[in-house]
Amino acid sequence: MKILLIMPDAHMHKLRVGPFTRSMREAPLTLTTLAAMVPEDVEVKLVDGSVDRIPLDEDADLVGISAITGCAPAAYELARHYRGRGIPVVLGGVHVTILPGEALPHADAIVIGRGEHAWPRLIEDFRAGRMRRVYREEDLPDHVLTGVPVPRRDLQRRSGYMLPNTVQATRGCKRICDFCSVNAVWPRYLKRPVADVVRDIRAIKGNRFGFNDVSLVDDVEYARELFTAITPLRKKWGGLVTADSLHNTELLDLMARSGCVYLLVGFESGNQETLRGIHKGFNKTLDYRELITGLQRRGISVQGCFVFGFDHDEKDVFAKTVQLVQDLRVDIPRFSLYTPYPGTTLFKRMMDAGRILSYNWNDYDTMHVVIRPERMTPEELYDGFKWAYRETFRLHRALRRISRPDIRSGINFVGNLAYRIFVRRLYGEPRFATPYSLANPGTPPPPEHWSVPAEMEHAPWSPA
Ligand code: B12
Ligand code: SF4
Structure with missing residues (x-):
């Protein structure tokens, strides 16, 4: 077979x-x-x-x-x-x-x-x-996820990826940001036994890997146990964390000691009211600078994610955000568009308000405008988003961000280079020419698409 x-x-x-x-x-x-x-x-x-x-x-x-x-x-x-x-x-x-x-x-x-x-x-x-x-x-x-086997990395084309070795310790997230699919997919935060995770990391050939957990340190006790267990393995790693978890300096020290060299953090916005509105009020904008320098001081590169298209966003949000990421000296900034993934509270809110412009799932890559913004046109949002990318990755800005004595890795150089190439694609590729698939915006998913019809639940398959 x-x-x-x-x-x-x-x-x-x-x-x-x-x-x-x-x-x-x-x-x-x-x-x-x-x-x-x-x-x-x-x-x-x-x-x-x-x-x-x-x-x-x-x-x-x-x-x-x-x-x-x-x-x-x-x-x-x-x-x-x-x-x-x-x-x-x-x-x-x-x-x-x-x-x-x-x-x-x-x-x-x-x-x-x-x-x-x-x-x-x-x-x-x-x-x-x-x-x-x-x-x-x-x-x-x-809430313990057992039985996850060691991934068959030998079957994947390793040379195809920036980071070929990945590991997952947890699934899900305890937060419920209004735009995020995670709760619809993994309603409970599950942790794998630390011994299983260590086993998977030991199986990695090479000394670098990435955790692809969406919220690696949601459970601080578990995170402590995990980082302590992987420290002797002497590997360098990166992962995703929430901004508020970075206040725990003891945990940060432990992370750095265990080999952490890169973290992706969802800052999302420089506007506190926006953050409250999207159920991410646990991010405190006033703390951003301190949190970022705290990571950089420990030799950890910061990929900072920001989103455009929130209801409070005015047309000046693009210039303000370009300035903010420079001021904060975010090593590798990343921008996305506010996207209502099906199953999220944002999806329901936008659908009820008749603000969804495209139900064509091809457009749901956070690089297209699929909802009518509150304070600008979809075209203004799309142009501003692309403009912010272009300005942020102009050579002089990228160089200023990465020319720093305290970060030792090539991660920042490669990250900024990759986004400079991405900007060329944003301006050059037909798929990014319009805010969304104007010719084929699709229709709302009907109620029967959200669940399996009762009669199919145990239905046998029969070959056609
Ligand atoms: C690696 C990754 C990617 C990769 C590949 C994604 C893919 N699977 O196709 C790339 C880089 C392409 C990517 C891109 C993006 N990603 Co991504 N990505 C991830 C990430 C971090 C890890 C995926 C992974 O390896 N999971 C571990 C495996 C074991 O879990 P799994 O994939 O869910 O598979 C399990 C089950 O779902 C099931 N299963 C899955 N497939 C199948 C198939 C069969 C046949 C069977 C039987 C079972 C099965 O079995 C598996 C074992 O339990 C996840 C977050 C996460 N931790 O899962 C986000 C995630 C999948 N990404 C997400 C998002 C939003 C994006 C981007 C928009 C982000 C961005 N701006 O860059 C783009 C979208 C690109 C596009 N064109 O749409 C969302 C998905 C939202 C959604 N509703 O689709 C996630 C969940 C993160 C999040 N915070 O919400 N991503
Ligand atoms: S955006 Fe991040 S913090 Fe918010 S629910 Fe999703 S994974 Fe959790």
Whole structure:
């Protein structure tokens, strides 16, 4: 038996030089984790469309496709293709978990939620000729996520990623920012046993890795235990944390000692009222400078994320933010557009207010304007967003940010270079020419797309 596991091309973060394609991001764990659950006697091939060509003519007995919202239309298109060739297709991932009723007609079977347990069960059922249409993650009583295998990194094209080694210790987040999908997908904060995480890090060849947890230090006790356990491994690592967690200087020291050299922090806005409005009032704008210097003093590079298009944003927000990231000397700034992912409170609020401009999931990459902004036109928001990117990564600004004696790594240089290339794409590629897909803005997901019809819940799959 042969299984082909695919992630569609996410387009962003891609660097093409001649025939070479590279993702300027970390390697996802999605396919490598799923591959590790496949029985040993089954051949498995992994294809990440962001770094590999998708082999449309490949032979396989079963195809599994992972979908995040921005890639859902591409996932459905790929599913149509392989099903057209007579190969059964399983869909899973973040978007399938949020809108299972939308995904189901595109697939022979879907997996809702985490794949550990459900995916091996599905494979077993498929081989025994009793696959069902719908599989769900099982309940975990203690918020402890056991049974995650060591990812099959050997099956992924390592040279395709800026950071080929990734590890995940937790899933979910205890906060509920209004725009964030995380709570719709992982309603509970789950922690893996520290010993399992250490096992995965030990399995890494090389001395650098990234944690792809969305909120690594939400549970401070757990974080302490984890960082203490990985310190002897003497590896350098990066990850994502919330700004408020950076007040804990004891934890910061521990992180730095354990090898942390890079953190992505969602500052989102320089306006406290905006932060309150998006349920992220735990970010205190007055503290930003101190938090950033606290990290830099410890040799940790800061990728600071800011979002445009909030209801309080006036037309001067772009210039103000460009100035702010310079003043704060954010090592690697990153900008996104306020995007109402389905399942979030923002989605509901925008839908009720009739402010959603596009339901075409292709536009949900935080690089398109999909909601009507409150205090400017969609075009003004889009132009301002692109302008802010261009200005921030002008050579003199980037150089000023990165020419500092206290950060020793090449991370800032490479990060700023990557975004300078991204700015060229923002201004050059047809996909970024208009605020959203004007010709195909889609329609709202009907109620039946949010859940699985009762009669399908235990329905058996039958080959077409
Ligand atoms: C690596 C990563 C990426 C990679 C690849 C994403 C991908 N999967 O296609 C890249 C760099 C392309 C990327 C880009 C973006 N990303 Co991203 N990314 C991640 C990140 C940090 C890690 C993914 C991962 O490895 N998870 C670990 C694996 C094990 O979990 P998993 O993918 O959920 O898979 C499990 C289950 O879902 C299930 N499963 C998944 N797929 C399948 C398929 C089958 C067949 C089966 C059976 C099961 C199954 O089984 C797995 C094991 O349990 C996640 C956050 C996170 N920690 O998950 C965000 C995340 C997926 N990204 C997100 C976002 C918002 C973005 C960007 C918009 C960010 C940006 N501005 O750059 C862009 C979007 C690009 C686009 N065109 O749409 C959101 C998704 C929101 C949504 N509703 O889609 C997440 C959840 C982060 C967040 N804070 O909300 N991202
Ligand atoms: S944006 Fe960050 S802090 Fe807010 S809910 Fe999402 S993961 Fe948690």
